[in-house]
Amino acid sequence: MGFQSKIVPEEILQVKEVTVDFSGFKALNELNFSIERGELRVVIGPNGAGKTTLLDAVTGKVKPTAGRIVFQPNERPACDLAHYQEAEIARLGIGRKFQTPNVFKSLTVLDNLRLSLKYPRGVLHTLMAPFLQDGKDLLAEILDTIGLGPKAYREAGILSHGEKQWLELGMLLAQDPELLLIDEPVAGMTPRESERTGDLLLAMARKHTLLVIDHDMTFVRQIASKVTVLHEGRLLSQGTVREVQDNPKVMEVYLGHHKIEKKTPAAPTPAAASPKGHAIQKPIGHHA
Amino acid sequence: MSELTTEIQEGLTPPLVAAPAVPTAPARTLGGRVATCLFLVCLFVPPFYYDDDPYRSEQFAKIAALALFALSIDLIWGYTGLLTLGHGLYFGLGAYAVAYSLKLQRAALAEGRELIAAPDMALPDFMAFSRLTQVPAWIAPLINIYLALAVAILVPLIVAAIFGFVTFRLRIKGVYFSLITQALILALYLLVIRNLPYTGGDVGMVSLRRLELFGFEFKQDYDLYFFIAGILVVCFLGCALLMNSKVGRLLTAIRDNENRVMALGYNAALYKTFIFTLSGAIAGLAGALYVCANHSAGPKFLQIDFSIIAVIWVAVGGRGTLVGPILGAYLVEFGKILISEEWPFVWTMILGVLFVAVVLFLPDGIVGLVRKIFQVAVRRLPWPRPVA
């Protein structure tokens, strides 16, 4: 965390009052939150909390029904992402790792990385590109970081699940974006693989801003400094891992998940323990 | 050596900054290259084998043009994953452009006139039958074969560019894309058969003049075969270059996972438009060459079954490879000739069975099968080999 203090805190992404409405169901409900440059932020929340939808909204895959998402608000022309298409948003410097491994299965590991390298994305430029010569040093470094050097010429489709996830993280490194959005990187991994992934993310965080989504509290503790909890499309709590774990509202939404080990004092009714939680459910019921 | 460098640098810098090298590519592609070269050389064998049979040579010249057509479909379907079921549209546009030229030339030569566009130029028979008094102004200039060849490439290119841009922009994919390609070709088919005075209607244009370029008339069908096969090989090499470049990988990436391509910041629609446009132009050229060997052009190119059979060639040969479509077109079309000479009526059934069999048992076509056999052989046989 020492590296963070060197950088002047400056917001890189602001999510303001964002609502995403899937024909009556609000996957995001007037969500507010922001990330600072250089941060490694973890977003947690129960299934269906809207975590993936949040990433969809930032990357332009779904358009928010209301609210604004601003990328690099302090830059000269601040980018309201609503005005950009998916590929344009990626070119602005927002990279994304989807929840399931998303590699190009019939290309080799190396070609997967090569296509991700930060070169102009236009057709003409791609036509002229010296594909095999481009970016050798960076590629070598990335292969080393993700540990796939010996498999550089294997087809990505035959890699194991964990290897595919690492390859995808490597693709993000090659893309070298300002902001990295990573959805459940350790889902389906063994504890050892998951620990390696954590190290990889920490290494990535030295040079990039990361937003990581995950459920697994062991993993969250390994990597996180600051955690944001989403619930039913809203921000439920935010703070250090400790603070968040001790928050009674968080404990309540996670009760069924056994992820927070601290005991709750007697099971209260939802309304009593969290008047806000009650208030959240009301508009949804109203719409449905 | 790399281990040594890492060790030295580890003292100075964190391991992330150490500089290992990208491993070199394994040598396994060599076998494929040799096989491909052999295949290309073999393309020039048939005329020698059948050199006393001009009829066979003509058939092979047609097949070579069809193979070029198959190649154009493979760029779209095999590499980029867009199943086009109406690619005959572009083939047909190219075919008609050259057919107009050769038809006008024949009419002019019959009246002993010069081969230039003029208000009083000779009328081709189908225009005369339908009481046109002069050749329409948009057809007349095509009497110049060079112009006609240019049009045969440019018109399909432009149509493909517009069609591709619109459909890909609207993110039309999968079955919907296939259906739209069919709708478009159906529209053109109806347009052609209902405008007999301008297109020759159901019959099209028959008994065309032989192709003459730069004062050389392709009198022998062997000459034409070498000409077409030569163009086929040039196009093959061009496509090979393209497909082994960054664009080729990107197209494969689009086939595998278009969303991921867009998340990387590439505008997938533009890349698809690019390859569709190129494919349309090649299909147009194929149509033009086919007409030169066929000596006639008709609306059968615009019928949907023609486009579907072309897809079958690609499937049989092996989609997503460049040898595949050519091999498929040669084998299926030559097979058709041999079998329908013996038993004229069973061919369609055989074609249907063949297609089902390929889809079920050979998803990567003949090329895929050969590759697999080769790989197994390399693994099983005790010859010295590099360790991957």
Ligand SMILES: Nc1ncnc2c1ncn2[C@@H]1O[C@H](COP(=O)(O)OP(=O)(O)OP(=O)(O)O)[C@@H](O)[C@H]1O
């Ligand atoms: N395209 C869509 N149309 C309708 N509803 C959707 C759509 N996408 C997501 N949803 C709904 O929005 C809610 C939030 O989904 P989201 O995928 O963001 O959850 P999540 O927090 O990522 O959950 P998980 O932990 O399971 O990945 C879910 O209830 C889901 O059913």
Ligand SMILES: [Mg+2]
């Ligand atoms: Mg999710």
